[in-house]
Amino acid sequence: MARLLPVLFLFLSGCLFSQLKFDTLSHRKFKTTVTPAILVGYHYAGDAKDNTETFRASQMHIIEVVFAKIISYGGNHGAAKVYYAGSDFIINNRYGFFMAPKVGVSSNAGMSLGAEVQFQTNFEKVIPRIMPYFGFGGGGGKLTVGYNFRLLKVENFPINTLQIGITWPIKRFKEKSI
Template structure:
């Protein structure tokens, strides 16, 4: 009995070190989104590099680290033949380390344009993501300023953050 009591006390004292120190609160934030996109696998013979910049609103938190974001932005071609601009609107859902979402992007060189639906799947969280973005061409299939698949690394820089009640 004495041995069981000592064992019980030791286990009880060890459990104090297991108290949670993490923040399970919920937050709303407005972020500056910056990213680099590598476009490959498509009709063009070369790979393209794009810069992403935008503003998004993010709601995240909780025990499992889920959240969602939506926002607007633009993709700018860094090594395209002509100046390329891609205004876009999109949304993403995060759950632990999984990222799922979609975007609508209109690429233009100011002579021609194409509208593309872009599903998003990858790894990340509320401040960063590494995603694969296949593109579905909706209009003007002859205008191919970039390739059909890209990999993107992006980060969200908080401009404003507020604790919320869920």
């Protein structure tokens, strides 16, 4: 009897929580949809440093506005892949206002992994950076922690050493099934 319980548990788990295309117990069907969307986010970066590491800059508050293509994979445990392009608007007490046009990609299935390339500018200089991030997310939204790496050796902008943020779709357009 003790050997029968694990087998029975696995059988019932497979029947109740499976992700088959014709799953009769689930209201979610296994399908792929593509949805254009506008994503808005807030990020906070503390303890920014310059490249010489001789002084600390004030914290940065970052507003993100991007246009995204969300590719959702359905089922009980769905996932999403997001391609996006847009801009960060950075407010810093010491350095004023920055902008950072960017492009990126993320993959969300409970966990969120992604990377983006930013071109931070104060309208006099442009500094390219790459930011990998990880966190939690799904359906195009995400709660992440990332780190900016500079791509040039010499620069005068502060580097935000650690960035945390939340991004969420505020407007979804007509979805298309694939």
